Amino acid sequence: MKPLKFTEKDRERIAGEGIPMEKIEWQMDLFAHPPRPLRLDRPCTAGDGIRVLSDSEKTTLHSIYENRAGSLQTVKFVPASGAASRMFRDWFRDLEDDRFDGSEEGDRFARRLPLYPFHDDLLALAGAKGRPLENLVIGKEYREILGLILTEKGLDYAHLPKALLKFHTYRDHNRTSLEEHLVEAAGYVCGANNRCALHVTVSEEHETLVRSLAERVLSRYESRLGVRYDFSLSVQSPSTNTIAVTLENEPFRDDEGTLLFRPGGHGALLPNLNGIDGDLVFIKNIDNVVPDRLKEETILYKKILGGFLLAVQDEIFRHLSLLERAEPGESPLDAAADFCRKTLLTDFPAAYAAFTPGERKRFLVALLNRPIRVCGMVKNEGEPGGGPFWVIDEDGRRTLQIVEEAQIDPSSETQARTWKASTHFNPVDLVCGIRSHRGEKFDLENYVDPKAVIITKKSHEGRDLKALEIPGLWNGGMALWNTLFVEVPGVTFNPVKTVFDLLRPEHR
Secondary structure, eight states: OOOOOOOHHHHHHHHHHTOOHHHHHHHHHHHHSOOOOBEEEEEOEETBEEEOOOHHHHHHHHHHHHHHGGGSOEEEEEEOOSBSGGGGHHHHHHHTOTTOTTSHHHHHHHHHGGGSTTHHHHHHHHHHTTOOHHHHHHTTOHHHHHHHHHSTTTTOGGGSBGGGSEEEEOSSOEEEHHHHHHHHHTTTSBOGGGEEEEEEEEOGGGHHHHHHHHHHHHHHHHHHHTOEEEEEEEEOOGGGOEEOBOTTSSBOBOTTSOBOEEOOOGGGGHHHHHTOOOSEEEEEOTTBOOOGGGHHHHHHHHHHHHHHHHHHHHHHHHHHHHHTSSSOOHHHHHHHHHHHHHTSOOOOOGGGGGOOHHHHHHHHHHHHSSOEEEEEEEEOSSOSSOEEEEEEOTTSOEEEEEEOGGGBOTTOHHHHHHHHTOOEEOOOEEEEEOBOTTSOBOOGGGGOOTTOOEEEEEEETTEEEEEEEOSOTTTGGGTTSEEEEEEOOGGGOOBOOSGGGGGSGGGO
């Protein structure tokens, strides 16, 4: 790699982002020499990488969680960074189309308008501006209505985070997605003294707005639900941003010659997760919530996943305690290896058979003594996004991984066929155990596959560039965790990706 030539101004810009120069050099080297794509062996399917629980197992696991949750420090972690602009992509197109007013598509928009949970806010806003919404509809001024919804002259929904958007309508109030997460959290992360911990990650520009909403509504839901919230926020650190480069892998500069940095993707939230202090951490995206009438089954399966993790974790801790005795005999070694193979689905190296007892002990302790995650998986019904696969690592061993399509070789027909054969989808429904058998919190930065980056082509002010996404939070960011996949029903996955999703039966 040729030496990098950064000016003094460049170095000041890099220092301002809080990024060490060696990390910039590492990023530049990744652009020039991208790591090899992941090598898929086969999709995880029911019975082959994905556990399908029987009714009796569900009942047992639910009881385990119910009996122990009160003595544990449980936390719900909700990634909620970024604006909702992509959610309104079609409406932005209509806003710019001068034929939309009076069109058949515009008429359909107007008919559906009262069904949206933000209709009441829009009605009040238009009236306060002296432009009653009824008059705008009668006059077929549909683009004016869109402007009141999307832009700063009205609700400004396109520039707000999804956490602040009204998602659901109730008889006496409407709720934002953040409020729905508060209500849902009370159902399964309510510990000692009815303490309910919810941590939300937001972008720096939205922190004040999200905090303000939380301060307005927390006491209301505490009174209604009989809980006491431990609510906290964090923002993505600028030091997790990555440098952009030209298509020739030179540092990308804007029209003023200044280096350009871009957010590092959802993997940049690993430091936020690493800052959480808890025994069990549940992770769920901000847009995946349902109204109260559908919450019961969602909460049930969160408890089942939590019970599954506790049951497996108990076994891990028991094996570690036996292994750490001075001189474990063959029996503890064999039992631990059998557990790793059958329960954790670990693929052992061929050389393991020739290991001495001491080498086996060290290998098994290192294998067991790491963070654990149980990931709910839903049947694949065409949703875009990642899924569970058996992946062959650099040592030729198979591991369970959540994979995004951008991580595989697009030119390989074999890999493409394997990808398309996937039967399940990752809804981002995780419960994580982040403490060791000694009660010490793991440093999650030690369990990342640093090479699991994604390089994508983007543009800035009309010029093409290459951007680097660091290992994703539940992809490469958790690649070295002990991972277990459990099938959960589709009703637990109801995201709002476009504004039209708010009209689906699940959100009404």
